[in-house]
Amino acid sequence: MEALTGIPATSWNKAFHGKQRPTLEMLLAVARLWPDYAFWLMTGVTDAKHGHVSCRKAAAKSFYPERSFRRRKAARGYFLHLIEMFNRTYGDGDGFESDAEELEARAELALLELARDNEEQLLNNPTRLEELVKLYQAAKNELDSPAPTDEP
Structure with missing residues (x-):
């Protein structure tokens, strides 16, 4: 997790073993890495209709209040692209180099x-x-x- 997030492994280990609560930075990092699980992680409920699912391997089990549970494959790409655009626009990442590059990113978001x-x-x-x-x-x-x- 340290390699993926830049947060020291000792912090992840302490949180995993219950010696510290996850920090806001840790929750944000996990939500950005796995945006399709972010809503469930923060609220405890799913919204599969919009691609917000649980990471639990329970395809047959519905989570209250939803009636059906189907993993949405297309939602993940949409969420990841949206997060990247947010980061580039509001300062967490490199900004768009040109208006054309931003327009291309918006077009990709529309397709996703x-x-x-x-x-x-x-x-x-x-x-x-x-x-x-x-x-x-x-x-x-x-x-x-x-x-x-054409042969006989």
Whole structure:
């Protein structure tokens, strides 16, 4: 953890063994490394609909008050990119070198948000997801099959 966060290993060990409470700096570092777990870490509840999940390996177990629990893969990329943009804009990281670079980052964020929203729609509409999987498999089979030849 020291290599990932810059926080001394002794602090992490003390917090792990209950000899000290995690510092705000430690919580912030963990939340930035694993933003999809940040909401759960700070509140104790999940918001899987928006990509805020628990790190517990309990896909079958729902956490109150949610009815279903599905991990969102697209949310993590969105959260990480948003955190990077925040850091670059407000001083924790290197600023954007140009307006064009910032515009490119905003465009990437919009694409990641679209992917996150599409994933949510597909997970909430299993019938449409099944249709898309079938279309994908048919297209893959078509591409994997040998090309027809003109020979008799």
